[in-house]
Amino acid sequence: MELSQLKMFKVVADHGSIVQAAKVLHCVPSNITNRLKLLEQELGVALFIRRGRGLVISPSGELFLGYANKILAVCQEAKRALATDAVPSGVLKIGAIESAATGRLPILLSKYHHLYPDVQMQFSTGTWSQLINDVVGHNLDGAIIAVNTIHPDIAQVEVYKEPLVMIASPSVGAICAPQDLEQMNIFMWPEGCPYRRALEGWLNEHHVSTAITSIASYGTILGCVSAGAGVSLVPVGVFEQFKKIGNISGYTFSQLSPVQNYFVWNKHVGFHRAKDAFAELLQNEFKRL
Numbered sequence: 432m433e434l435s436q437l438k439m440f441k442v443v444a445d446h447g448s449i450v451q452a453a454k455v456l457h458c459v460p461s462n463i464t465n466r467l468k469l470l471e472q473e474l475g476v477a478l479f480i481r482r483g484r485g486l487v488i489s490p491s492g493e494l495f496l497g498y499a500n501k502i503l504a505v506c507q508e509a510k511r512a513l514a515t516d517a518v519p520s521g522v523l524k525i526g527a528i529e530s531a532a533t534g535r536l537p538i539l540l541s542k543y544h545h546l547y548p549d550v551q552m553q554f555s556t557g558t559w560s561q562l563i564n565d566v567v568g569h570n571l572d573g574a575i576i577a578v579n580t581i582h583p584d585i586a587q588v589e590v591y592k593e594p595l596v597m598i599a600s601p602s603v604g605a606i607c608a609p610q611d612l613e614q615m616n617i618f619m620w621p622e623g624c625p626y627r628r629a630l631e632g633w634l635n636e637h638h639v640s641t642a643i644t645s646i647a648s649y650g651t652i653l654g655c656v657s658a659g660a661g662v663s664l665v666p667v668g669v670f671e672q673f674k675k676i677g678n679i680s681g682y683t684f685s686q687l688s689p690v691q692n693y694f695v696w697n698k699h700v701g702f703h704r705a706k707d708a709f710a711e712l713l714q715n716e717f718k719r720l
Contacts, residue, residue: 434506436470437499439463440478444488444496512704519705520549526562526574527554530593530626531692533649534668536575539716543709550705558647560623566697572706573696575713577625586698588710591717592689593666595629597682600659606682609637616661618652621645625690630664633687653679666690 442452443463453460471478478492488496512520527536532554544552557565562574567584580587597606606612612634619627627643634641644661646652652663657678670681694710696703 432470432473434503436466437503439466440470440492441496441499441503443467443479443486444492447485447487449486513702515702515704517704518549519547519708521705522551522553523705523709524553524555524570524572525709526557526565526571528559528562528576529556529649530577530666530669531575532556534593534666534670534672535591535692535717539712542716543712546712547705547708550708558623559625563695566695569697569700572700572703573694573709575692575694577690577692579691579693580695584697584699585695587693587695588714590692590694590713592691593668594683594689595626595664595687596667596670597662597664597684597687598653598656598670598679599662599682600657600678601680602659602678603662605680606662609634609639609684612641612662613639615641616655617641617643618646618655618661618663619643620652621647626664626666629687629690633684636686649673 439452439456442455443449446452446455449460449463449467452463456463467478474491474495476491476495477489478495479486480489540552540554543550555571559576559578559580562571562576563580563582563585565571566574567582575590577593599606603615604611617630619630621627622645631643646655649665649669652665653669653673653676655661656663657676659678664687667681670679673679674681694713696706696710700706
């Protein structure tokens with residue numbers, strides 16, 4: 432069964448004549464006759480009753496016409512959705528590392544939903560490696576990560592640089608230099624986190640040796656820090672979100688350079704209006720960061 436057969440069937444049903452349908456479709460009547468016969472053979476029913484030189488749709492044809500109309504309408508809707516000037520719609524699956532999801536995206540996601548209410552957003556968080564695998568495997572349409580990825584299936588664009596803030600409870604005293612962290616409890620995301628790598632490089636450069644406890648949750652990290660159990664290095668976006676809970680001070684150091692964040696997607700995927708609109712909004716919203 433082909434769409435062209437369905438279209439021929441509908442036009443013949445609308446006009447009650449193969450000759451008239453041929454004029455509308457700009458083809459010879461014999462082509463329509465042969466295609467309709469093949470369609471009837473495939474369905475195993477007669478779609479029309481022949482009366483003289485005209486056609487009357489059969490009861491089976493009436494039933495099939497309802498489905499044909501739905502199929503043709505959906506095809507037209509799909510074409511409109513894929514038009515370059517179409518309003519974004521459909522399902523959009525976006526992932527992000529937790530720091531982006533916590534510190535940067537809540538307002539942006541709300542704005543995107545307001546601008547494009549026909550898009551059904553599915554949002555998830557994960558580690559950068561998980562997110563990359565999901566983008567490569569087409570489980571995500573795009574993701575925000577904090578590592579520069581070189582992968583044959585991945586395209587990426589810079590979206591913002593995330594400044595880093597050392598956070599601690601006032602009860603542990605001010606942190607003025609890396610040496611102040613000697614023998615202090617440090618809570619960070621597990622190995623592989625780019626913010627953890629920045630901290631480890633900074634400490635090694637200043638010959639500071641201290642253990643780092645791995646915690647894969649900013650909520651837990653902030654809870655431990657606010658309780659005075661230790662310190663952490665977090666993106667400024669996370670600090671801005673959580674400093675309102677109180678008992679957390681922030682310290683910045685020029686040697687801790689901001690970490691670039693990227694939006695990545697599978698470069699083998701063709702036109703995706705909803706994803707492209709998200710990437711455009713992402714860049715516009717954070718172009719000053």
